[in-house]
Amino acid sequence: MPPSERRFSAIGAPWRIDTEEPLDDAGFERVLALVEEFDRAYSRFRDDSLVARLARDGGTVDFPEDAEPMFALYAALYRATDGALTPLVGASLEQLGYDPAYRLTPRWPALPSPAWDDRLRVEGSRVTAAEPVLLDVGAAGKGALVDLVSAELRAVGVGGATVDASGDLLHTAPEPLRVALEHPYDSSLAIGVVEVSGAICASAANRRAWADGLHHVLDGRTGLPVREVAATWVLSETALEADGLATALFLTDPERLLGDFDFRWVRMFTDGSADYSDDLPGEVFAA
Template sequence: MSTPTATGSTWTFDAIGTSWAIDSAAPLPSVARDAVSAVIERFDHAWSRFRDDSLVTALAEGRAASVALPVETDADADADAMFSLYDELDRATAGAVNPLVGDSLARLGYDARLTLAPRGDARPAAAWRDVLSWSDGELALARPATVDVGAVGKGRLVDLVLAALAPHVDGDLVVDASGDLAVRGAAVRIGLEHPYDPTRAIGVVTVENAALCASAINRRAWGDGLHHVLDARTGVPVRAYAATWALADTAMRADALATALFFDGGPELAASWNAPWVRMSTDGRVEWSPGFPGEIFS
């Protein structure tokens, strides 16, 4: 997914293992940049399975059966927002989307050290409702397991960054975290990158005061056909679809739909949210929702 060149100022940086770009009419003041950095650090410390000191790593390694979610850092609010959304995703996709898919990913090599070296056959994720619980500022697991919020987490963080900028920045804003983006203000046209040829677009979409998120099997891919989008019921990478795009009122919901659209039930969930979408199958066919606010090239 590509964004047009900003006519104002663009702040680029790397965080949570990906590239970010924030477009604004004028350069961001230092207080705004500091607010963004603080939000990202707090979120990463809570939810990154790639950090030795994160809360979810403590749970995965069995160093704690439960962890406190400090209210002052909004981690408690994050947990309720993300896991409530996972509940919807789970039901819509008949269990294909699951926040305990981290162990399945690690088994295929997408582990905390990014070894990209599979160790054994694929395994399904644990039945997360039997293992994971959250309430009253606490996240708990009935047994050690790896929480991976990848289906919704980056979108959630984009929303948090946009909210952190709001008190400090007037006018139009685009927060882009390498394919998950939110637009405040004037409409922007976004190219939908072809999953097999990054020099081409399969279409364009107009985004105005909304969010657009994408997912593709060519990103975070390794080995012999391995990639990061797994069916939690089997632990095996998905094969039917190559890329998805979804629009929603928040980046977290758009991110969730971009994952759900790899499975049966995804389009129905998008329809229930009145959220436009596009997806491309691995044989090159493209589907899109009625009323999609853009153009798909033939």
């Protein structure tokens, strides 16, 4: 048992923090306050968020300072995927039923996302929309929050932590963490094992799936779910980057991303085959 283990729920997922030094109640309350602030800024599932304001009114919204690296990553991945990965995918997800009421009943036809240059201007953490637009930061938002929680732990004097947001995690303890790669079609199996020093994030089509083959990883150009890839895993220095790249690997090949990012990866396809980095710190059983 680690010296400190804290569990809580945030942004729709169970979280766990393991620290080498005890995390006292005051420090834990600071973490929970940070999580609430993040949700109040970026959630499309609550009426009082900044995302909801932009969807309702358009215009200019000043997001927290932590938005700057997140939107910069989105801009880079938007270019690398030719517009397939986009934070403007919120209305596309709601069209397919993934809305605040969780109707999970699609309306057809699918709704492609608007072009970034036509609808959005981002200057640091300030976002201006030419007209109301619904953002969804699910492709990288959980990773961003993992990084922020880890930084908050350091700020309260707690080092050597593992922040685990249901498989998207950042490990800052001295010894690497051995992590199994869960099979997307059978949670009792692993397709491989890796050693993590830093961040690992995963994305899987089965995690949020509904109706007849619908899931949350959409191609923004069509508004339809990706069909060829079943799951991805990315190891990187930050959870923000690992989370965004894990989504991008559904939409483009690793070679399009390796010129701009330093990461290791595993990708499993819907036919059961897999590919992965030559320098992966671990092994893949299924390939």
